[in-house]
Amino acid sequence: MNLDYIKDKKILLVDDEPELLDMVANILKEEGYQKLKTANTVNEALSICKEWKPDFAVLDVMLPDGDGFSLLKQIRAFSDIPVLFLTARGEDEDKFQGLGMGADDYIVKPFLPKELILRIGIILRRCYKNDQPLIRLASCELDFDKAEVIKNEEHIPLTAKEYEILQALYRNAGKIVTIDMLCQAAWGDNPYGYENSLMAHIRRIREKIEENPSKPVSLITIKGLGYKLIVEG
């Protein structure tokens, strides 16, 4: 996948358990993330934030000199970086508190490395989508900056809805995105959805991005459930 630009992002890991920090750092390094720093305490994390200016932070909720929620508050005083909470506290209230304070995601321990990497990837792609170069699909390239498809050197503009739907699919590239999530991305919250409209938009997107729209290879239907965007590596 042509997503290497997110691997250049500076990531700060904060947890009071050195073993866990080692492991997470290890996982991220294996995945290709090179710029990592770790901190064990709120104070350490704050000074790294100020000096090193990371692009993304993974925070534990329970820290020896404070908690992750207040750390986030202090970081927010000078920075808007995306944040993911990684915590052993699985209570729903904690979850809402974390997300309510502007965290981008929340993972309850124990977790699988795959899940962590997936979610970090989604957040980074969403938050730094302006940095993204052209996205290569099987028979075209996507340029989200200009909201257009480049197929056979022809520039085809995307409508607003098509753009939203493709964005949602791209953020979860290689994964199934449900019909409901796509409807929400394009039309906002509505319990009854716009499934028929969605199908019409998908057809038009396929006409723009597929070589043969009736035999799609990039935008695949998962029957009854949703769609999947295949991005070329």
Added chain:
Amino acid sequence: MKSTLKLFRRFFLVLIISIILLFILNIILFIAITYNQIGNASPWKNAEIIAKNLTQTNDGIFKLSNEGKKILNQSEAWAILIDNDSGKVKWNSDNLPKEIPMQYSLADLSWAIRGYIEDYPTTTSEYGDDLLILGNPKTSFWKAMWNTFDYNMIANFPKTVLLFIIFNLIIIFIIYMVSISGVLRSVKPIVTGIEALPDGQNIYVKEKGLLSSLAVSLNRTSEKLRSQEYKLKKRETARANWIAGVSHDIRTPLSIVMGYASQMEENKSLPQEERKKAGVIRLQSIRIKNLINDLNLSSKLEYNSQPINKTLINAVSLMRGIVVDFLNMDPENLYPIIWDTDECLTSCMIKADANLLKRAISNLIINAQVHNPEGCIITAKISEEKDMCCFTISDNGQGVTEEQLDSIRNSPHYMVCDSNAGEQRHGLGLLIVKQITIAHGGTVEINHSPEGGFMVSILLPLDQG
């Protein structure tokens, strides 16, 4: 306070009815008694009888028949016949007292007729043109001598009676109010207290007044209830906290185990054999993870400390989201999930706690995966049946025997079993599914799947709004 008012109304009704009843009964009794009295001795009637039984012979001698004499004897009365012209006594009975005069002027007569002769109450009857006076014994009657009535008074009699009745009713009502308000004052706090007891409120009733002993025992009951509730809650909280604490402390070390196991499993420089072992460690760690999650939630559900936030949700979207999450986490496609929902069913609205319901359905899918380590095809289906929304997860895996099915359906789980006896089920997945479903007012159906595996359906009431 409703009940006090009811009590009050009832009291008043009973009072009014008893007064009316008492009034009627009294009249009946009065009539019965006076009727007898009139029948026995009517002195006016006696005078008439004497007059009839007194005869005058041709030579001018008066004679009283035996019947007349008998009546005189019975009533111990005497009789005189006064001549119309002279005012002299023409005849007298043999028992005439000496003090009775034998000559009467008109004035004497008016007095004698209206009232008494020498304190003997008199009654009269005519005898031709003459007058017969019957003198009754001194203490036998009392005569009303001034019996004149104002005409207006007679004319207004019905009104007067009505006025009397109303006046009396008002007086009775006031007396009743005064007496009952005292009782009400002392009953009211007790009634309020008893009404508040089931809500678990802390109540205190002032221990004085008519019903102070009742108030004392009510206060003691409330105190006892509170302390019992407190102890119970304390114990339940301690238990839930203990479980939450243990599961919390396990999470970080388990993350490290899972993380490194996964890495080793995917490390291509390791021999195939070692990578497989790492895979087993990862899978078993996931089992522990699911177990601690379930243990925590299950204990909370059991002790009602898990808040249930019901919102209007589309069951189809929810189920779709869960299925896709599982598919996305299973890139090897070891457990393909078939979406077997009618394409026309795009929404199925229910009121439910989305997180809890997601947990229940995820548990069913995890169950299918855990019990079929070699992989299996899972089918997910949503359907509307009558006024229920039915979530079904089935698989084509190894399934269960009839005995196992029976045990899953009927044996109590060790988490909720209060005795040590009997075969108890283990594994928390299905228990949580049941607990969550019950908390939503639904039912769980467990069966063999048509493909020979295991099948569970969760039925929840559709939103009627």
